[in-house]
Amino acid sequence: MASIDLDKMLAKIKSTQWALSDIDWEAPGAELITEEQWPKLKEFMADLMWIEHVGARAFAALAKKAPTDTLREIYTYFHAEEQRHANAEMALMRRWGMLDGEEIPEPNVNLRIIIEWLDRFADEMPVYVLGTVVPMLEIALDGALCTFLLESVKDPVCHQAFEKINDDESRHLGVGFTVMEMQGHSASYIKMVQMMARVMDPRLILGIASYMPLLNKMRDNVIAMGLPEEKLYKAMNKFERIGGRTEDGRRNPWFQLIKFHGRWVTNRSNKLYHVPVDGLVKLTGMVPRRALPAVPSWVKELTWQPTSTH
Amino acid sequence: MSDSPANKKTAPRKAAVRKRSARARKPAEKKPTPVTPVSVLIIGAGFAGLGMAIRLKQAGIDDFVILERASAVGGTWRDNQYPGAACDIPSNLYSYSFAPNPDWSRSFSGSGEILDYIHHLVSEFDLQKHIRFEKNVTDLCFDEGKGIWTATTDRQETFAGRAAIMAQGPLSNCSFPAITGIEDFQGHKIHSARWDHDYDFAGKRVAVIGTGASGIQIIPELVKVAGHVKVFQRTPGWVLPRPDFTTPQWNKALFRKLPASQQAMRNLLYWTHESMALAVIWNSPLTRIAERLARLHLRRQVKDRWLRRQLTPDFTIGCKRVLVSNDYYPALQKDNAKLITWPIARISEQGIRTVEGIEHQVDCIVFATGFDVSHSGTPFPVRGRNGRLLGDEWQGGAQAYKSINVSGYPNLFMTFGPNSGPGHNSALVYMESQLDYALKGIRKILAEDLKILDVKESVQHQYNKGIQKRLSRTNWNSGCKSWYLTADGFNATMYPGFATQYAAQMADFEEADYETA
Ligand SMILES: Cc1cc2nc3c(=O)[nH]c(=O)nc-3n(C[C@H](O)[C@H](O)[C@H](O)COP(=O)(O)OP(=O)(O)OC[C@H]3O[C@@H](n4cnc5c(N)ncnc54)[C@H](O)[C@@H]3O)c2cc1C
Numbered sequence: 001m002a003s004i005d006l007d008k009m010l011a012k013i014k015s016t017q018w019a020l021s022d023i024d025w026e027a028p029g030a031e032l033i034t035e036e037q038w039p040k041l042k043e044f045m046a047d048l049m050w051i052e053h054v055g056a057r058a059f060a061a062l063a064k065k066a067p068t069d070t071l072r073e074i075y076t077y078f079h080a081e082e083q084r085h086a087n088a089e090m091a092l093m094r095r096w097g098m099l100d101g102e103e104i105p106e107p108n109v110n111l112r113i114i115i116e117w118l119d120r121f122a123d124e125m126p127v128y129v130l131g132t133v134v135p136m137l138e139i140a141l142d143g144a145l146c147t148f149l150l151e152s153v154k155d156p157v158c159h160q161a162f163e164k165i166n167d168d169e170s171r172h173l174g175v176g177f178t179v180m181e182m183q184g185h186s187a188s189y190i191k192m193v194q195m196m197a198r199v200m201d202p203r204l205i206l207g208i209a210s211y212m213p214l215l216n217k218m219r220d221n222v223i224a225m226g227l228p229e230e231k232l233y234k235a236m237n238k239f240e241r242i243g244g245r246t247e248d249g250r251r252n253p254w255f256q257l258i259k260f261h262g263r264w265v266t267n268r269s270n271k272l273y274h275v276p277v278d279g280l281v282k283l284t285g286m287v288p289r290r291a292l293p294a295v296p297s298w299v300k301e302l303t304w305q306p307t308s309t310h
Numbered sequence: 311m312s313d314s315p316a317n318k319k320t321a322p323r324k325a326a327v328r329k330r331s332a333r334a335r336k337p338a339e340k341k342p343t344p345v346t347p348v349s350v351l352i353i354g355a356g357f358a359g360l361g362m363a364i365r366l367k368q369a370g371i372d373d374f375v376i377l378e379r380a381s382a383v384g385g386t387w388r389d390n391q392y393p394g395a396a397c398d399i400p401s402n403l404y405s406y407s408f409a410p411n412p413d414w415s416r417s418f419s420g421s422g423e424i425l426d427y428i429h430h431l432v433s434e435f436d437l438q439k440h441i442r443f444e445k446n447v448t449d450l451c452f453d454e455g456k457g458i459w460t461a462t463t464d465r466q467e468t469f470a471g472r473a474a475i476m477a478q479g480p481l482s483n484c485s486f487p488a489i490t491g492i493e494d495f496q497g498h499k500i501h502s503a504r505w506d507h508d509y510d511f512a513g514k515r516v517a518v519i520g521t522g523a524s525g526i527q528i529i530p531e532l533v534k535v536a537g538h539v540k541v542f543q544r545t546p547g548w549v550l551p552r553p554d555f556t557t558p559q560w561n562k563a564l565f566r567k568l569p570a571s572q573q574a575m576r577n578l579l580y581w582t583h584e585s586m587a588l589a590v591i592w593n594s595p596l597t598r599i600a601e602r603l604a605r606l607h608l609r610r611q612v613k614d615r616w617l618r619r620q621l622t623p624d625f626t627i628g629c630k631r632v633l634v635s636n637d638y639y640p641a642l643q644k645d646n647a648k649l650i651t652w653p654i655a656r657i658s659e660q661g662i663r664t665v666e667g668i669e670h671q672v673d674c675i676v677f678a679t680g681f682d683v684s685h686s687g688t689p690f691p692v693r694g695r696n697g698r699l700l701g702d703e704w705q706g707g708a709q710a711y712k713s714i715n716v717s718g719y720p721n722l723f724m725t726f727g728p729n730s731g732p733g734h735n736s737a738l739v740y741m742e743s744q745l746d747y748a749l750k751g752i753r754k755i756l757a758e759d760l761k762i763l764d765v766k767e768s769v770q771h772q773y774n775k776g777i778q779k780r781l782s783r784t785n786w787n788s789g790c791k792s793w794y795l796t797a798d799g800f801n802a803t804m805y806p807g808f809a810t811q812y813a814a815q816m817a818d819f820e821e822a823d824y825e826t827a
Pocket residue numbers: 353354355356357358359377378379380383384385386387390395396397398399404445446447448477478479480481482523524689690725726735736737738
């Protein structure tokens with residue numbers, strides 16, 4: 001059974017919109033970023049902002065596949081809201097002098113691979129794949145990382161922005177887990193087998209292959225910023241706890257799969273997983289940027305400017 | 311869903327109906343001056359009302375009045391004068407066969423030319439003297455004892471007729487949409503159907519909300535003159551290429567010398583559009599072909615993958631009105647244009663805020679947001695026998711007999727009534743058969759001096775059972791939201807079949823279907 005009423009949720013989403021111009025990006029407090037923090041924060045924010053943007057694209061794919069009109073509209077909003085997070089985080093970076101002029105930050109290679117993957121295959125993925133992967137990403141990389149960020153950054157404008165972002169995120173997670181439960185509920189044995197067969201799909205393998213190094217890279221980022229990595233793992237365990245709190249949720253095979261993956265990530269002693277994946281991180285770090293294809297045009301819609309006049 | 315919701319729960323509602331109508335009828339009863347009834351009272355001077363007038367005249371009935379709320383004729387084509395306004399059915403088919411125009415300058419004429427044609431109809435058939443302008447009908451009431459319909463205007467004038475024609479148009483009312491903050495906007499607001507010809511777009515930053523039939527006609531024109539145009543799209547529609555061309559002089563001369571050649575052209579166009587029904591109305595192999603054609607059109611005109619994705623509909627073609635345009639996609643890709651698919655969060659003082667958090671500041675917002683379409687009400691109270699109110703009976707969705715009569719409302723004919731909408735062919739083709747059907751009824755009333763010509767309830771019920779059953783198999787009822795459907799998904803708008811089938815159903819006037827007195 002769905003744990004939240006999606007129609008009410010949609011109404012709530014529509015009535016709680018915010019815009020970049022609700023925040024005074026010039027307000028005092030930027031100086032609270034320490035010199036020591038600055039370079040690591042810059043890299044962290046750039047990754048975070050790209051993750052939001054990648055999440056946005058995943059929601060766009062979900063919107064195409066949504067089984068009901070309500071869910072389609074919800075995902076259409078979430079698509080835009082994740083973009084808003086990316087835009088707001090860029091506005092913060094600009095405030096902290098982390099943007100080179102008007103430029104959007106360069107995505108790291110893992111992200112470039114994920115962007116490429118999303119652009120080519122996301123729309124073809126069945127709704128239950130993205131519907132499970134996205135909440136995982138949200139909890140681990142987005143929701144949780146934001147909390148860590150607030151612990152180390154004192155700038156009040158940053159807190160103001162993330163308060164709004166986190167409000168959005170709690171709704172994303174609420175919907176995400178409800179949908180996972182809905183899917184688990186309808187999954188018969190045959191369907192489960194079919195779903196598992198999907199794992200063999202080379203496009204999906206490609207997606208997973210780019211997703212796994214992303215998690216490890218973010219773990220490295222977190223540690224570089226001096227945040228205890230246990231916190232990230234705790235957040236990922238939250239996925240297991242909430243996603244698996246009901247029978248229906250647990251029955252969703254994708255939940256099971258992602259859950260196991262989460263366990264590997266958080267278990268440092270699992271060499272079988274971490275050695276190759278860390279290797280992948282290193283490897284992808286060596287891919288020359290020029291070898292990557294041009295970014296798709298949806299990436300160019302990012303902006304840190306609260307108003308657009310032309 | 312095949313059964314009519316209105317028929318199921320009439321009993322408990324009737325008492326309430328009577329109470330309400332008794333109260334609402336009061337002002338009508340106050341009227342002292344008895345008005346001499348004309349034979350036919352027509353409401354609306356658009357294509358339908360004027361067409362009815364012409365058919366009456368041609369039948370030798372000259373005793374009629376047309377009430378028009380505006381100060382000019384033309385309806386749709388008087389109101390929709392936005393840049394680029396044109397019909398999307400070829401003009402040779404989008405005109406009356408009983409009044410052909412050999413001079414159409416293009417295959418799809420612009421709004422101005424269509425309006426000229428309407429003015430030409432008025433003078434050619436000497437209709438001016440029948441039209442009463444600035445008569446906004448606010449109430450239509452039947453007196454069963456006398457067999458007379460009385461129309462009351464907003465200025466409390468009354469007009470009476472033995473038969474009444476409701477030709478007030480399906481798309482004649484519009485308003486700004488209820489978007490949060492719309493009243494805060496300090497710039498200029500224009501509705502596509504109430505164009506502001508004095509506003510100078512040169513160099514302006516313009517937002518267009520809506521990408522339906524009107525939007526895709528306006529946008530290419532605005533992109534030519536405005537400084538910048540941002541197009542806010544909620545759902546993309548299917549767009550087919552439009553084979554538009556100017557009519558060569560020899561062609562006009564031919565039509566003039568040899569009217570049969572124009573009739574032949576009309577027939578050809580008619581059958582071409584009839585065959586489109588197979589693609590548009592039902593989900594058939596032709597539907598796939600039409601979708602493929604639209605996709606091909608999109609791929610040819612739009613190279614960017616993401617933009618193409620934004621413009622690709624996710625509903626079956628025909629579920630909503632199919633759009634035709636050659637210049638819409640190219641216009642969106644001009645340097646001074648941009649398609650925005652983020653949902654609108656609100657309108658602010660200076661522009662439109664979308665959910666990605668950005669405020670798009672503009673000088674002017676053009677609302678191409680369509681019309682206030684009523685599926686379940688009537689545009690003004692319509693009171694039939696025993697004071698019954700049509701709006702109440704239609705609460706669950708409008709229904710009529712053959713789209714034109716409603717049981718309990720004798721001597722009343724409606725054009726563009728419930729389930730008369732064409733999805734694939736000219737509205738005027740449908741209209742012509744409605745007018746001729748009404749004419750048969752009117753002739754009967756006058757010839758037999760009837761007070762009552764009322765379709766039997768059982769006949770109407772049977773008819774609608776069939777209609778809803780057939781509708782359930784169409785693309786319109788295939789799951790997308792459109793103005794064709796009520797919020798509950800009841801289709802009170804479209805006719806589920808070929809225009810030919812519709813014409814056949816309207817061709818015979820079955821006296822046994824009616825109660826007379
Ligand atoms: C932009 C646009 C493009 C279109 N293109 C096509 C096309 O290509 N092909 C096609 O088949 N159809 C098209 N249509 C549909 C079009 O509406 C019909 O084809 C046709 O013009 C309708 O004619 P009508 O006389 O029924 O209504 P209208 O033209 O709307 O006329 C109704 C008249 O009644 C008057 N009126 C309304 N209420 C009252 C009242 N209470 N009291 C007194 N008078 C009143 C109005 O002022 C108006 O003059 C288009 C519609 C629009 C809006």
